[in-house]
Amino acid sequence: MSVRIQPIQFTTDCKDQNFDGIILITQNYEQLPNELECLKAPLQDYSAVDCCIKDEVVVLRVPGLPGNRLVCSCTGPVNRDYDDVRRFRDAAANGIKRALKAGLQRPLLVCPPNSSYAKNTLVAVLGALHVLYVPLEVREHKSSPHKVATLGIWVKNKEQGDGIIELANALESGRFVYRDIGGSDPERMAAPRVAEYVQSVFKDSPVKVTVVSNLNTLEKEYPCLAAVNRCANAVPRHQARVIKLQYCGEGPIEQTLMLVGKGITYDTGGADIKAGGIMAGMHGDKCGSAAVAGFFQILAKLKPKHLKVVGAMAMVRNSVGSDCYVADELVVSRAGRRIRVGNTDAEGRMVMVDLLCEMKEQALQEVSPHLFTIATLTGHAIRAMGPKYSIIMDNGAARRAGNDLEWQKAGEVLGDLFEVSTIRREDYEFHKGKSEYEDILQANNLPSSATPRGHQTPAAFLIMASGLDQHGVDSAKPQPYSHIDIAGSSGPFPGVPTGAPILAMAAKYLKL
Incomplete structure (x- = not known):
């Protein structure tokens, strides 16, 4: 029994055309880093006609982005007394669910670093991977063991990408075994x-x-x-x-x-x-x-x-x-x-x-x-x-x-x-x-x-x-x-x- 978790890969280019859509996980799209400046204007335009953008997952058509699609899933506040890093996990899970409904097969998860949470990007990746898990009994009766072809992760540099990929693969591999044993009938x-x-x-x-x-x-x-x-x-x-x-x-x-x-x-x-x-x-x-x-x-x-x-x-x-x-x-x-x-x-x-x-x-x-x-x-x-x-x-x-x-x-x-x-x-x-x-x-x-x-x-x-x-x-x-x-x-x-x-x-x- 091989542990075949969802394939993941990283890129430093948010316009990488190897992917077919972006899932943005952020507290505030107005404060995106310079590398993600191209995502700000379409979100500002959208928010002018729909104030729910901070509370609901939305899908935008944005020419020039991978697949011309942008899924925005806001975390909401992350710095109140009772907030914790799960805001990023939950937002990523909600985002990937909406991306699946939209038909994405090579989504690119974009979760910029946050100064208050050192592992927020990794946590977001784990949140997405949890949704992408396919139960053992389903895998044994379907030709494809995965819900998407690959999950992309945007990072600022190769060193960050290598570290997140190593940890995400190891941690998800452990959760994969856990779910297979704990969740199966x-x-x-x-x-x-x-x-x-x-x-x-x-x-x-x-x-x-x-x-x-x-x-x-x-x-x-x-x-x-x-x-x-x-x-x-x-x-x-x-x-x-x-x-x-x-x-x-x-x-x-x-x-x-x-x-x-x-x-x-x-x-x-x-x-x-x-x-x-x-x-x-x-x-x-x-x-x-x-x-x-x-x-x-x-x-x-x-x-x-x-x-x-x-x-x-x-x-x-x-x-x-x-x-x-x-x-x-x-x-x-x-x-x-x-x-x-x-x-x-x-x-x-x-x-x-x-x-x-x-x-x-x-x-x-x-x-x-x-x-x-x-x-x-x-x-x-x-x-x-x-x-x-x-x-x-x-x-x-x-x-x-x-x-x-x-x-x-x-x-x-x-x-x-x-x-x-x-x-x-x-x-x-x-x-x-x-x-x-x-x-x-x-x-x-x-x-x-x-x-x-x-x-x-x-x-x-x-x-x-x-x-x-x-x-x-x-x-x-x-x-x-x-x-x-x-x-x-x-x-x-x-x-x-x-x-x-x-x-x-x-x-x-x-x-x-």
Whole structure:
């Protein structure tokens, strides 16, 4: 499986006749740089008869420009207290949608640099590329894998063009893999087929892939994951896979990232079934694992030095049937903690917790390790922060290092935004066993959206059930750990996954 993203190329000439139309992304066409002076007069003329030019995408006929067409998509204000670089992304997305309707096949995206946002042109390119993505199932049944022949990018000089092309290709390649896995339907990306896809993508790359499929191994090494898999395991095409990835950059390793992704290929809710029409869209419950694979694809393209990254994708279907796990069951985690199941729809924390424990064990041998879980985990994350923001929660060691605020700042570079939440003592109390039978309660009997602190408590559960609570700031060997909930930011249903949070990860760890 080759990753064939939308072809892109740059030009320093806005009148380059290799293209068939211009898409202008700007805050104010009156303040265009000298190189784009030819675009100003037609826009001034148009604005004299239509004042909506600043609020709507418009198409003008301008002789002399590529294809005699100019699509103008204004960002609106970008310098108010609450503005951010997403203005450029959104304007580019709207512009490319209008260009497609106008029939452009070789559009030239023109987004002049902005003094307040160092990466605004790159962000605009990524916004256009998001619209141009063709879903995997569509590509497999159409002769053409792309919506346009090429996407052009106007730049001031070759150096800028080379840099944007390299980064755009790498970042979009990662989002491409993310969307293929996270957005495809639960049969096309059932766990065994995800494993096949990942192995194909990283063949002959710097990323090493190992797949664990043996049921006895899963039951022994990852008992909580095996409990969720128990029902699906009866159907061979739905059987669980643990996909492990490793990248090791050149030179002495200075930092090690250890990522665990939730990969629920379909979430019925299990015995606590998602009733009332809320099951639709649950094929997207694998976007945490999709993010892990997508970030490794960026690593494979950019090949950063001095960085080691270890990943684990927990690919499991939460099926319902006579052999499904149920509330009241006791499951002993890899860390030896007795867990009382409270709600089978809280399966995401179950499939990740033993892999997190394994990472914790391995971290003791790594250089400057930081552990992460990435998951579309809770509806509460959407209720608390809205549908477009990732949430990061640090344990004590990570928080003392200022990690959460660094992630938030990194996310602002490319418009992959974060809100910061804090794990409190009440979250740990919530998950303490309620009887002498169990050490830990997995969940209560309510949806997370109806549970106070519904997105914070699962982080405490993961820390407790994995044994990470033995590596807090009061221990001899503290281990930094962060839980990232992307339930809101991973994308809409129906719709195409966004790629969150891999742009923020790239901005932070690859120093973009």
